[in-house]
Structures are given as C-alpha cells and as structure tokens.
Amino acid sequence: MTNSIPEIEDASCVLVIGSNTTEAHPLVSHRVFRAKLKGATLIVVDPRKIQLTLQADIHVPLNFGSDVAFLNGMMHVILKNSWHNPQFVSERTEGFAELQAHLEKYSPEKASQICGVPPEEIERVARLYATSECSTILYTLGITEHSHGVDNVKSLANLAMLTGHIGKRSSGVNPLRGQNNVQGHCDMGALPNVFPGYQVVTDENIRKKFETAWNAKLSDKVGYTIPEMMDRLIDGSVKGMYIFGENPALADPDTHHINRALDSAEFLVVQDIFLTETAKHAHVVLPGASWAEKDGTFSNTERKVQRVRKAVEPLPGTLPDWNILCELGARMGLSMTYTSPEEVFNEMASLSPIFSGMSYARLEADGIQWPCPSADHPGTLFLHEGKFTRGRGMFSVIDYRPPEEMPDDEYPYLLTTGRRYAHYHTRTMTGNCPTLHKEFPAPFAQISFADAEKLGLKDGDSAKVISRRGELVTPVRPGDIVPPGSLFMDFHFMEANPNVLLGTSLDPVSKTPDYKVCAVKIEKCPAET
Amino acid sequence: MDYRFVKTTCPYCGCGCQMLLEVLDGNLIGTMPHKTAPMNQGKLCIKGWNAHEFVRSPNRLTTPLVRKNGSLQEASWDEALDVTVSRLREIKEKHGGESVAFLSSARCTNEENYLLQKFCRAGFGTNNVDACARL
Numbered sequence: 001m002t003n004s005i006p007e008i009e010d011a012s013c014v015l016v017i018g019s020n021t022t023e024a025h026p027l028v029s030h031r032v033f034r035a036k037l038k039g040a041t042l043i044v045v046d047p048r049k050i051q052l053t054l055q056a057d058i059h060v061p062l063n064f065g066s067d068v069a070f071l072n073g074m075m076h077v078i079l080k081n082s083w084h085n086p087q088f089v090s091e092r093t094e095g096f097a098e099l100q101a102h103l104e105k106y107s108p109e110k111a112s113q114i115c116g117v118p119p120e121e122i123e124r125v126a127r128l129y130a131t132s133e134c135s136t137i138l139y140t141l142g143i144t145e146h147s148h149g150v151d152n153v154k155s156l157a158n159l160a161m162l163t164g165h166i167g168k169r170s171s172g173v174n175p176l177r178g179q180n181n182v183q184g185h186c187d188m189g190a191l192p193n194v195f196p197g198y199q200v201v202t203d204e205n206i207r208k209k210f211e212t213a214w215n216a217k218l219s220d221k222v223g224y225t226i227p228e229m230m231d232r233l234i235d236g237s238v239k240g241m242y243i244f245g246e247n248p249a250l251a252d253p254d255t256h257h258i259n260r261a262l263d264s265a266e267f268l269v270v271q272d273i274f275l276t277e278t279a280k281h282a283h284v285v286l287p288g289a290s291w292a293e294k295d296g297t298f299s300n301t302e303r304k305v306q307r308v309r310k311a312v313e314p315l316p317g318t319l320p321d322w323n324i325l326c327e328l329g330a331r332m333g334l335s336m337t338y339t340s341p342e343e344v345f346n347e348m349a350s351l352s353p354i355f356s357g358m359s360y361a362r363l364e365a366d367g368i369q370w371p372c373p374s375a376d377h378p379g380t381l382f383l384h385e386g387k388f389t390r391g392r393g394m395f396s397v398i399d400y401r402p403p404e405e406m407p408d409d410e411y412p413y414l415l416t417t418g419r420r421y422a423h424y425h426t427r428t429m430t431g432n433c434p435t436l437h438k439e440f441p442a443p444f445a446q447i448s449f450a451d452a453e454k455l456g457l458k459d460g461d462s463a464k465v466i467s468r469r470g471e472l473v474t475p476v477r478p479g480d481i482v483p484p485g486s487l488f489m490d491f492h493f494m495e496a497n498p499n500v501l502l503g504t505s506l507d508p509v510s511k512t513p514d515y516k517v518c519a520v521k522i523e524k525c526p527a528e529t
Numbered sequence: 530m531d532y533r534f535v536k537t538t539c540p541y542c543g544c545g546c547q548m549l550l551e552v553l554d555g556n557l558i559g560t561m562p563h564k565t566a567p568m569n570q571g572k573l574c575i576k577g578w579n580a581h582e583f584v585r586s587p588n589r590l591t592t593p594l595v596r597k598n599g600s601l602q603e604a605s606w607d608e609a610l611d612v613t614v615s616r617l618r619e620i621k622e623k624h625g626g627e628s629v630a631f632l633s634s635a636r637c638t639n640e641e642n643y644l645l646q647k648f649c650r651a652g653f654g655t656n657n658v659d660a661c662a663r664l
C-alpha cells in the first residue's frame with residue numbers, strides 16, 4: 001500500500017475496485033465505513049453486489065474483466081473537463097502527451113459499450129473521484145488476478161497520477177494483500193528477480209554485496225516464476241522442488257496440470273504444519289511449528305513490520321521453521337548458524353537499505369513501516385511524497401484486451417472466484433478451527449435468480465459445472481449477488497475446487513494466472529433418490 | 530498457575546491486526562484483540578478471534594516423513610534432513626543449480642523467508658525462488 005490503513009478514514013472519496021473488502025480484509029472495511037461516517041463518498045466498482053455495495057454511494061456493476069475500458073473512459077472524461085491536476089502532471093510525471101492522445105478514442109460512449117456502464121455513470125464517477133479533495137483507491141485480487149492484471153494496475157496508477165491523488169496523506173493507490181505475510185515474503189526477496197529489500201539480482205554491485213555477506217557465488221540470471229517451475233517440472237528441466245508452507249495442489253489454477261507437475265518431480269520436499277494435498281505428493285515432509293510457537297516478524301499490507309511472539313512450546317516432534325532451514329543450510333555447508341530469529345533479522349536489515357534502521361527493540365512497541373533507512377528514522381506512513389521511487393511517475397498507454405476465455409454457445413456462463421469471510425486460502429488453518437468450520441462448513445456457488453430459474457435450480461440443489469479443463473459438482477444458492485450469466489465460487493474447499501475448471505492463461509508480465517474469468521456450462525444434477 | 534497474555538500479529542490476512550494470545554500453564558486457550566494497537570484498536574474479525582484453535586489441532590504433523598517403497602513413512606529429524614540435503618545436492622551436481630526450485634510461504638515469518646531464499650541462492654546458485662504473491 002502507498003498509504004497506511006488508518007489514513008483511509010480521512011479520505012473524502014474512496015474508490016474500491018475489485019476488492020471484496022468486508023470479507024477479505026474486514027479491518028480495512030471498518031476504516032472505509034468510518035470514512036463514510038465522516039462524509040466521504042464511497043464508490044464500489046465490482047460486477048457483484050458485494051456487501052460493501054450496500055454502503056456505497058455508487059455501485060458500478062461493470063462487466064467482468066472490463067476494468068481497463070472503464071478506467072480509460074473515466075480518464076477521457078477527466079481530461080475533457082479539465083478535472084486533472086496539471087501541476088502534478090507537469091512536475092511529477094512523464095509520458096502525458098502519449099496518454100492524452102491514446103485516451104482520445106475512449107469516449108464514455110465507447111467505454112460504455114465494453115464495460116456496460118452507462119456513459120453518464122462513467123462521468124459521475126470520474127467527477128467525484130477527480131474533484132474530491134482527497135481521493136484514494138483500494139484494490140485486491142479482483143484487479144490483479146486476471147491475465148491482464150498488470151494492465152489494470154497500471155491503469156489505476158495512470159488515474160491517480162493524472163489527478164494528483166497519490167503521495168499524500170489518505171490519498172494513493174492501495175493494493176490490499178491477501179495473506180498475512182505476502183508483503184513480507186516479497187520484501188524478503190523470495191522472488192526470482194530480487195534480493196531482500198527489492199535489490200535486483202542483475203545488478204553487479206548488489207550481487208557482490210550479497211556474495212561477500214553470504215560467502216557464496218550467486219547467479220545473475222532471473223529465476224523461474226511458479227508457473228514456469230510447474231511447466232519445467234513436467235518437461236524435466238526442473239527436477240528438485242522445495243515447497244515451504246504453500247499448497248499449490250489446491251491453490252493454483254488448473255489442478256490437473258499442477259498435480260502432474262508435482263508428480264513429475266524427481267525429488268519433492270514439503271515443509272508444513274499439516275499433511276496438505278501438496279505434501280501427499282512429497283518425498284520428504286518436514287513438520288514445522290505454527291505461528292504461536294515461534295518468534296519472528298510479519299509485514300502487513302501497509303508495509304508495517306510487526307513482531308510475532310512465541311506463546312507456547314512447539315508441538316512435540318515439530319521444529320520452528322527457521323530452525324529447520326538453519327539445519328538444512330548447515331548441512332549444505334552454508335554460514336547459516338543463527339541462535340535466534342532476531343539474529344536473522346539483523347543480518348537481513350544490515351543488507352537491505354529499506355530495513356536498515358529496524359531492530360527488534362525498535363519494533364517492540366507498535367512496529368515500523370518501511371522504508372526505514374536509519375536508526376533514528378520513524379518509518380514511512382505513505383510512499384511517493386514529493387517524488388516517486390523512480391523519480392518521475394511514468395504514464396502507461398494501455399488498451400483494453402478482452403479476457404482470454406469468454407462465454408460462448410457451448411460454455412455460456414462466466415465463472416469467477418474469490419474468498420469467504422470465515423475462511424482463508426485452502427483452509428489448511430481455518431478448516432482446523434472448529435468455530436470457523438461451524439460458521440461455514442461447506443462450499444456453495446452463487447448464481448442469479450434468473451439463471452437458476454432457467455436451469456431449474458433451487459437453493460441447495462446440486463449442479464454440475466463444466467469447463468474445457470474439468471468439471472465438479474457443487475450446491476448452488478440463487479440470489480441477487482451475481483449478475484445473470486455468471487457464477488461465483490470460492491476456492492477454499494477441496495470437494496468443490498474451482499481451480500479444476502480454470503485455465504492457465506497468464507498475465508504476460510507478472511505471470512499471474514487468470515483466476516477471475518473462465519467460461520463454463522452448468523447442468524442440474526438429478527435429485528438423489 | 531501460570532496465566533499470561535502474549536502480544537502477537539494475526540496469522541491470517543494482510544491487515545496485520547495485533548492480538549493477545551491467552552496462555553494457561555503452557556496451553557493456548559484463547560485470543561483477544563489488542564486494545565491500543567493503532568491498526569485494529571481493540572477489534573478482530575471472526576478469523577482472528579479464533580486464531581488459536583488450529584494450533585493444537587489433532588491433524589497437525591508431529592514427525593518428519595520420508596517416502597520409502599512408494600509410501601510416506603515416519604522418520605527421524607536427522608534422517609529427513611540428511612535425505613533432503615543429499616538428494617538436492619545430487620540433483621544440483623548432476624543437472625546444475627537451475628534444476629532446483631523453491632516455493633516460499635506467505636504464511637511464514639520474514640526471517641524464515643529470508644532463510645529460504647538464502648538457502649536457495651547461496652546453496653544452489655540459482656534465483657529459482659518464488660512466492661504466491663501473485664496468486
């Protein structure tokens with residue numbers, strides 16, 4: 001996030017796009033409600049009538065996957081009415097002329113044809129966002145989990161820069177991270193192109209620094225992303241795989257493909273606290289400790305590093321994960337003997353400028369937000385104040401591209417997926433919480449009243465959902481949440497896991513699979529006798 | 530009686546709510562919101578309130594497992610760690626470090642993620658480490 005969570009409540013216009021905030025980030029939606037109580041305008045852009053739309057001043061039910069067209073339409077209107085911020089544009093950005101020329105063709109009428117939002121509505125949203133004193137954008141996987149996710153994110157950046165709604169208190173572009181430490185493992189360099197602290201592996205000086213510190217020869221070649229790893233397991237060019245605390249057998253799209261990849265591994269190690277679907281494929285399973293049984297830190301979605309503290313001893317037979325990794329490192333002959341997570345943190349901070357001012361002692365009270373470059377630096381509440389990381393902000397010229405797979409005669413419905421409030425990811429943790437299990441024991445698919453009637457489906461009936469890649473059976477719940485022609489499923493349950501239906505079309509830049517849109521057909525299952 | 534509250538961070542979503550784990554004689558018995566944390570100010574969602582429940586689930590793994598004759602069998606820590614390193618090292622020597630890949634965890638701590646990428650980069654000379662940040 002460029003801003004902090006508490007700042008949201010002081011925004012005067014909150015634009016929520018592709019984020020089911022009340023279910024996925026409950027304590028962020030709380031700040032959105034407060035902003036609303038303080039008089040902010042709340043705009044929710046989402047094809048579904050999610051809970052947040054009930055509080056919204058405007059709900060924009062755009063067509064699935066048409067975000068770029070909608071956002072370009074908004075920007076067209078903003079420029080036409082001179083609602084943009086020329087001072088911000090000239091002082092802080094580049095590439096404006098190209099963007100301006102490109103947006104010519106996205107009149108609200110043209111945008112409307114693609115996104116299904118009436119031109120007047122595009123204009124109204126554009127005016128409210130652009131002319132409010134302090135506008136902010138919140139987005140989640142609804143924006144990024146598309147085969148054109150990077151386009152969506154860049155379009156949002158265009159919009160914020162055009163109007164100068166970034167780099168201020170309560171005003172910016174804020175991705176809400178799904179899992180507790182998604183921010184953290186990126187920060188720690190568990191990515192194929194960067195070392196800890198986002199220092200690129202292709203920079204020779206940076207590489208030298210790490211080679212000296214770790215006393216090892218390091219590669220200057222960007223590594224494989226997860227989808228590439230899976231493909232290479234199948235073609236045999238990757239033979240050994242180590243999976244730490246993740247469950248791709250259930251979480252990744254196109255389950256059959258992933259299972260084949262995992263089974264192709266010559267040697268597969270899984271480190272986890274439960275025997276997950278993925279662990280069942282492994283040659284070695286290493287039982288780690290849960291978060292309550294070890295010390296460390298997490299980084300939340302507002303870049304704040306906070307302490308995790310050991311409350312109870314690890315379950316007999318298990319080891320804290322940092323211990324396991326140190327043991328492996330030592331056996332590999334690496335300098336990885338640490339006596340505590342604090343020592344690991346200090347080594348990391350000494351090598352990463354954005355963390356160099358942090359220590360466990362300083363994190364003790366309330367945590368610190370990076371960048372925090374020195375011991376007397378208070379941390380950074382919001383990013384891009386006065387200057388972007390790269391100097392000037394670059395506008396990108398983005399065209400609307402339709403989703404890879406759209407409904408057709410044979411597969412007439414559009415399937416989309418997401419989270420539920422009581423569960424988390426593949427339920428390895430929440431499925432083992434009796435209270436949460438009781439709250440939400442089984443999956444169901446949401447369908448519109450009109451389609452349910454057409455298919456002869458009543459609440460609780462079972463339907464067979466078929467895509468080009470697989471099929472499953474799920475109970476359905478008709479309602480007014482999803483628009484006609486579509487179906488919504490969560491990805492928490494193994495017994496009805498939409499990932500067997502989804503494709504593997506990836507965003508060409510970020511390699512994010514298209515989790516949000518795929519074409520399916522729906523058949524009523526005969527009643528059991 | 531040893532009755533304590535331990536301040537920690539919620540293990541679920543990216544909000545990072547601060548919570549107090551309630552510990553009685555070494556057992557985790559409850560979760561409470563932290564009242565003065567600027568982020569959540571005394572509130573938690575339903576997942577957070579029940580975060581302690583999975584920690585002592587009977588489904589937890591309690592021993593390393595090693596595949597022998599096609600099935601996963603209980604093994605000692607020494608055996609499991611030795612097999613892991615010797616097999617990975619063998620693959621590296623035969624096919625190069627590029628033939629090994631690591632998938633890191635959004636659920637584990639920063640320190641553990643740091644250690645994993647260090648193990649990958651320094652141990653195998655490859656940048657084949659990724660995380661499901663994009664997932």
Ligand code: SF4
Nearest residue numbers: 539541542546574577
């Ligand atoms: S309590 Fe709920 S909102 Fe807060 S971090 Fe945990 S899961 Fe997220």
